[in-house]
Amino acid sequence: MLSARSVGRLLTAGLLPLLLGVAAPVAAQRPAPRAVLSLSSPAFADGGLIPAAHAQTGRDVSPPLTWSGVPDSTRSFVLIVRDLDALVGDATDDVLHWMAWNIPATATSLRAGVPSGAQLDNGMRQISISGPYYRGPAAPASGPPHHYVFELYALDVMLNIAPTAMSPAATREAVLRAMTGHIRGKGVLTGRYQRPLP
Template sequence: MVLVMAITTSGCLSQQKDKEVIYVQTITLTSTAFEEGGTIPLQHTCDGEDISPSLSWEGIPHGTRSLALIMDDPDAPAGTWVHWVIYNIPGDRAGLPEGVPAEESLADGTLQGTNDFRRIGYGGPCPPRGPPHRYYFKLYALDTALDLPAGASKAELERAMDGHIIGRGELMGRYGRQ
């Protein structure tokens, strides 16, 4: 009887070890271009200059080695559309300036991936005519720099981040065309 209980107990302990609980800290993500839930200005869309908005963040967790950001539109007719994939942003950065160049590698080591327009860097909101779409800027604090080449897709970035996310922030803006 004691032997059976010991085997059962050790099985429970190993299952709990396998199901490691990871706590993710909330990061505050803001932009000087628009407020949470507000309209993304024309200059940051395909109808304007198509330049990235400035972004700022606070509350980066201790131990952050790098940051990653994904911008996407879940309201796109064919499913979620990826507008920006940017990663290996140094962990001590407090934001991104307006108009990040559409280059694979930036001077500080930040890398940019391929968006669903099949281009490197930021591709602004460009919805079909109709109701406004929601655009989510999702920032991730990571406990490592990612071993991922420039030009990665959103799916590749998400796989590389798996198990390394220690903080997360989100900002949503809207844009529509009549």
């Protein structure tokens, strides 16, 4: 739950609409409709349990993802993976498990086990809270499973943001700002995970 102070900061920065998955103010948007992308994984169903292979307790490799329904205006994709049930810092930010941007517009999937590195051969850039790679879920065994949301955005631009010039939090904010007014479609996939009991 965001505090009133946090909501105020996000509104000032123009980021609250992006984080809530709603349209930004009309003045910030181009008059183009948003497509609903179909985002799925052969590793787990929407709302299902994420296998240990894709968690920190297992092999910690990124899950395979596929998507369709991409608008013709797409020039790149941004993927954001975050833990909705974990807060960091001043208790207003959820944990960023993966953010990949400048995924080529021709892509219709990401294979399992995307290699680490700030920038890959295909131009994709990536970061997480702990480095330039996918960070798998690791919710504690006590309490309920955490919800990990995978959000794929189709953009009508490439983003000129370096993956190593700033901290992960600052990079995430810069990417979100650069996305404003350029989102042409969005797909969402949610998985659940918690560590097994010892």
